[in-house]
Amino acid sequence: xxxxxxxxxxxxxxxxxxxxNEAISEGEEIYIIDPDKCTECVGAHESSRCVEVCPxxxxxxxxxxxxxxxxxxxxxxxxxxxxxxxxx
Numbered sequence: 001x002x003x004x005x006x007x008x009x010x011x012x013x014x015x016x017x018x019x020x021n022e023a024i025s026e027g028e029e030i031y032i033i034d035p036d037k038c039t040e041c042v043g044a045h046e047s048s049r050c051v052e053v054c055p056x057x058x059x060x061x062x063x064x065x066x067x068x069x070x071x072x073x074x075x076x077x078x079x080x081x082x083x084x085x086x087x088x
Contacts, residue, residue, distance in 0.1 A: 001072075002035035003048060004062035015059060018049035021079050030058075035065040042069055043076030043085035 002023075005015070009030035016024045016031060021044075023037035033050070040048045050059040067075070076085060 001040070001067050002038035002062045002065035003033050003040060003050060003059050004035070005031050005033055005050075006058045006060055008056050009054075009058040010056055012055060014053045014055065015050035018053050020044035020049070021076070024050060033059075033062075035062060036075075037079060038062075038065075039072040039076040039079070041087075042072035043080070043087060046087055 005024075007030065011026070011030055013026070013031070016026070018024075019038075020041060021037045021039055023034045023039075024031055025034070026032075048059065051057075073085060073088060
């Protein structure tokens with residue numbers, strides 16, 4: 001399932017450079033995650049990088065975008081055509 005950034009975000013920007021899919025961008029008040037690009041780092045890392053680096057735990061599961069690990073890996077493959085996933 002894609003992740004989202006909650007209102008607890010302090011706009012520190014720590015998460016944005018960590019995203020291997022460029023799914024995180026600066027919104028009007030807080031950073032936001034594009035659910036069409038978020039794979040929870042499946043395909044790139046063992047765990048979600050934004051969750052690991054967020055100092056206020058504002059990166060959480062987005063219940064509105066439930067996906068299996070297999071679906072997230074397929075999304076990663078579409079975002080990175082011709083590449084081999086580092087983690088499956």
